[in-house]
Amino acid sequence: MIEPDFEHRLSAFAGEMETFFVPLLADAPGEGEMARPARLMAAMRHAVLGGGKRLRPFLVVETARLFGREIGDKSGDVRFAAAALECVHCYSLVHDDLPAMDNDALRRGQPTVHVAFDEATAILAGDALLTLAFDLLSRPEAEAEPAVRLALVSGLARAAGLGGMVGGQMLDLAAEGRFDPVRRALGEDEIRRLQAMKTGALLRYAVEAGARLGRAEDAELAALIRFGEITGLAFQLADDLLDETQDASVMGKATAKDAGKGKGTLVSLHGIEMARQTLGDLVAEAEALLEPFGAHADVLKAAARFVALRDR
Amino acid sequence: MIEPDFEHRLSAFAGEMETFFVPLLADAPGEGEMARPARLMAAMRHAVLGGGKRLRPFLVVETARLFGREIGDKSGDVRFAAAALECVHCYSLVHDDLPAMDNDALRRGQPTVHVAFDEATAILAGDALLTLAFDLLSRPEAEAEPAVRLALVSGLARAAGLGGMVGGQMLDLAAEGRFDPVRRALGEDEIRRLQAMKTGALLRYAVEAGARLGRAEDAELAALIRFGEITGLAFQLADDLLDETQDASVMGKATAKDAGKGKGTLVSLHGIEMARQTLGDLVAEAEALLEPFGAHADVLKAAARFVALRDR
Structure with missing residues (x-):
């Protein structure tokens, strides 16, 4: 399913995020030239700029917008929260790509950070991005109530x-048999748990953060968190499907990794057709959860369809 | 200078921290057995438990105590803040010890985390400890005002x-000539800046955090932050001195590393005698800053002497 309006909106948002990140990583906290180690900042920029769908920060912003909170609010809270989440996502990619972890040389069609720079710089750039996320969430100049920001x-x-x-990620490495010579295939419950932790938690948080910034009522918050969980499930299932059906030149990163490592996925357990059907069910459930928000939620519904049905 | 009362107090505190950490790392956030990957938690325990002077959390607690805030407060804020800081310190040691960084096999007389476990586990254990620090500072059950905790x-x-x-740390790797075939020795200003960032910032923060938890007035906060900076300077200068004068069996870690790597330190620039004299001056300045707090500050004064004059 192609939804050009949605893809255009997501892509425009990605451009805005890029613009927001540039000064952030050129004018980081600290004093003077020496407090901004040039190589470290270049590695952070390499990790954050120049690509990425920006799906997580998009979900933060569009969920907050359900409640009339705009990214342009002078407080900047929504934007800072969106950027913080993207920093965490990008740090995790940098560390996951390291030789001691997944040992990937290619990411978004570019050399990974440890290839473009070196391992030590990649480790530190990841550490600095994770730390920057919490700096962004706690900037003294933001004006949302401290209790919301602390949450x-x-x-x-x-x-x-x-x-x-x-x-x-640790469970994922274990599933590859990294720490145990006698490997056993994961069961369905274990795969679901692993995926809920490794990729689901941040997607769920994206929606939760937007809802909290929008001062959602308890019932709204619960429905949106469930929407975030379903989006996470759909994201991972679609990822597993693409890993089996697409090649690296389309994805801009290595594919068929799971099959190569013998890791179980829901696709390998139940097959491609069942995975496509489950994705359809997840989209329907996501859309139903958003019904109470009316037409305001059209973008989030399109986001759920995009996550589930994307081709890269 | 031997101060048995102080050393006893610090060592008793280290025991209390250990007791506090044990359940924290056995009952981490997340649900069910699978959400607590056993190997990852074991690596985190290896990194945090079983040693360490616990100087940073000690400074948090003793500074808060100046204002009548006790570690036993039911809010637990002081204890959580102290533990959070120690998590950050310990994560930094795990990552600094990695083969791609300082490649150290020994820490506190024990194998480092990547030696006892493996590199991937060490990277993730460091990441998890850094993240846990911010979890601890933002626990919903703590009762200090959100604005204080956000600060x-x-x-x-x-x-x-x-x-x-x-x-x-990045500047330190650069100073070893890691990224630049043409190495030049650092000047005094550069050494000071590097040290203020690499080790000074956390020690300064320890005192600042205690003062904020104690709801210090602005003037008190400023004096204590300066005390924290001086303690950081003294800590690093004493470390450089020990690196040149003690051997590894006393320190429980590799020594003479700076000399071996040709890095400049203030000791190599000015000599051992000048370093000892500077340490005495720093102690005097630290004690003077604490005068307004009267006898309540005796422990912090002893801490400054300990940091500057310790033999390991």
């Missing part, structure tokens, strides 16, 4: 940490 | 990030 800090730390993304 | 988040992100610790 954003807490949510991001939970989504990104041991019980979320980092823990999921 | 602690902001301060930690600044102290640990690009303009602080991570940036300092």
Whole structure:
């Protein structure tokens, strides 16, 4: 399904994010020339700029917009929260690509950070991006109530940490048999849990952050968090499908990695047709959750369709 | 100078921190067994438990105590802030020890994390500890005003990030000639800046965090932050001195590293005698800054003497 209006909107947003990031990474906290180590900042820019769908920050912004909060608000809270989340996503890619981890040389059609620079710089650039995320969420100049911003800090730390993304990456390495000579295939529950942690947690958080910035009521928050979870499930299932059906030149990164490593996915367990059907069900559930928000939620509905049905 | 009362107090505090960390790392955020990847948590425990002077969290707690805030407060804010800072310190050691960084096999007399486990686990354990720090600072159950806790988040992100610790580590690698075949020795100003970022920022933050938790007045906050800066300067100068004068068996880690790598330090620039004299001056300045706090500040004064005059 091609939705040119949505793809145009997402792509325009990606351009805005790029514009927002440029000065952020040229004028980082710290004093004087020496406090902005040039090579480290260049590596951070390499990691953050020049590509990426910007799906996570898009979800933050579009969810906040449901409640009339605009990215242009002078407080900048929405924009800072969106950028913080993208910093965490980008740091995770830099570290995951390292030789000791997935050892990937290609990302978004470009050399990965440790290839373009070196391993030490890539480790530190990832560390600095993760730290910058929490700096952005706690900037003294933002004006949202401190309690809301503290909830954003807490949510991001939970989504990104041991019980979320980092823990999921660890489980993923374990699933490749990295730490255990006797490897066993993961069961469906384990695959779902792994994916909910590794990729689901940040997507769920994107929607939650937007809802909190929009001061959603409890029932709205719960519905939107569930929407975020479903979007995460659909994202990962679509990713697994693309990993089996697309080649690297389309994706701008290595594909068929899961099959090559013998990792189980829901696609390998249930087949391509069942995966496509499940994606359709997830989209329907996502759309139903957004019904109470009326036409304001059309963009988020299109986002769910895009996540589930994209071809790259 | 031996101060048995102080050393006893610091060592008792280290025991309390250990006790505090054990359940924290056994019951991390996330649900169910699979959300607590056992190997990752074991690596985090290896990084955090079993040693360390716990100087940074000690400074948080003792500074807060100047204002009558006790670690036993039911809010737990002081304890969480102290633990958060120690998590950041420990993560930085794990990443700095990696083969691509300083390639150290020994830390506190034990194998470093990537030696005891593996590189991927060490990278992720560091990432998880850094993230856990911000989780701890933003726990919903803490009761200090959100604005105070948000200031602690902001301060930690600044102290640990690009303009602080991570940036300092990058400058340190550059000073070893890692990225530049034509190496030049650092000048005194550059050494001071590097050290203020790499190790000074977290020590300064320790005192700042304690003062903010104690709701210090502006003038008190400024004096204490300066005290934290001086403590940081003394810490690094003492470290450089020990690196030249002690051997690895006493320190529990590799020594003479700076000399081996040809990095300039203030000791190599000015000599051992001048370094000892400067340490004495720093202690005197630190004590003078604490005069307004009277006898309540005796422990912090002893901490400054300990930092400057320690033999390991």
